[in-house]
Amino acid sequence: KLAASAIVGLISLSLAACGSGGESGGKAEQVVFKLAVSQPQEHPQYQAGLELGKRLEEATDDRYSVQVYGNETLGTSAEVIQNLSNGTVDFAWIGGANVESLNQDFVVYNLPFVFDSREAQLAVLNDDELNTELFTSLEDSKSITVLGGANAGQRSIYNAIRPIRTPDDLKGLKIRVQQSDSQVRMLQLLGGIPSPMSFGEVYSALQTGVLDGAENNEPSYNAMKHDEVAKYYSYTRHLMIPDFLLMSTQTLDKMDETDRDALLAIIPDITQKASDDFVPYVNESIERSKALGAQFNDDVDTAAFKARVAPMVEEYMGANDLRAKYYEATQQANQDNPA
Ligand code: GCU
Known part of the structure; x- marks a missing residue:
């Protein structure tokens, strides 16, 4: 058996060797990008990753494809960011x-209650002209390109102890937040x-009870x-944080111009797909959680939570002109796309 697998190994090695030059007249070796989610x-983001692979194969005559790795198999978000930077991971949602750790100005899109509707968020995320400065800001220092953003629903607080209706109900509860200063500050204020x-x-x-809940x-x-372990889901709807499709700038630079343009042309469809497919996925997820006995509580004093975080929104968005510009765009989008 061992000998057999050694032979298989040798054959695939030599096949790979033939393919790499493309001189044998056969199909040139395909470059398979790694996408982490x-x-x-x-x-929907995993599925959008598969779609990206399919579309990229078609558009580049099979020169490029994508392998999607789910469930943090390529590491935590922080680790994946590191690997995008050094070029060992090519794409990631x-x-x-998490992107705030690379450039704090991303915080504007992560502030509580900053978007009134999904449409408002998408209007901002899809505004290429507006986002160019922010989305290319990591290329020189971190070798990461932000290809685009997708809607990932709204975030609410859930816990194992009690339904949450007012900020007082959260007193003493240990709640997991994502790893950034803004998220820590937000939960404190909430x-x-x-x-x-x-x-x-x-x-x-x-x-294990290390946490009482999360959001x-x-x-x-x-x-x-x-x-299964935190039955009370309370609709605080305090956040609508986008997920970004990031790419290693090193990978992007290695592609020849035609293939790179082909890739970039596919991206808007991919982020749109991830956003669109998220809507039915939310409803299916709610049904599954309910079947397990989870309790969804919509009787939440949203105004009280919003008032608590208002000073933080002021402070973060007012820190520099760029943030003020992005914040203004969010407020304009809210007017154009009310809840
Ligand atoms: C959401 C989001 C993920 C993120 C996760 C988190 O599910 O889509 O990108 O990793 O929240 O809370 O860490």
Whole structure:
């Protein structure tokens, strides 16, 4: 058996060797990009990754393809960001809060209650002219290009102890937040005890009581089985943080111009697909959580939560002119696309 697998290994090695030059007259070796996503296979971002691979093969005559790795198999968001930077991961869907560690100005899109509607958020994310400065800001220093953003629903607070209606209900509860200063600050102001942690660690922390709860959209609540250990999902709807499709700038630079243009032309369809497919996925996720006994509570004093975080929004968005410009764009989009 060992000998057989050694032979198979040799054959595939020599096949790869033939392919690389493309001189044998056969198909040149295909470059397979790695795309990392923290979510499972059924998630719209995973599926959009598969679509990216398919479209890229078609557009480049099979010279390029994409392999999608779900469930943080390529590492936590922080690790994946590092690997994009050094070029060992090519693409990743990364939650906006994580991108703040690379450039704090991304915070504007991660502020609580900053977008009134999904349409407002998409209007801002799809405004290429507006975003050029922000989306290319990581290329020189980190070798990461932001290809685009997608809607990932709204985030609300859930916990194992009680339904949340007012900020006082959060008193004393340890709630997981994403790993950024803005998220820690937000949860403090909302009334709970913030506990920054990577996505994949939350389930066991909830199970062992290290955490009382967390905050996320309904799909993550269900897909990560948090609904098994934290039954009370309360609709605070405090956040609408985008997920960004990031690419290693090193990878992008290695592509020849035609293939690079072909790739960039596909991206708007891919981010749109991830956003669109998210809507039905939310409803399916709610049904699955309910079947497990989760309680969804919509009787929440949103105005009270909003008032608590208002000073923080002022402070973060007012820190420099660029942020003020992006913030203004969010408010204009809210006017054009009311809730
Ligand atoms: C959301 C988001 C992910 C993120 C996760 C988190 O599910 O889509 O990108 O990693 O939240 O809370 O860490």
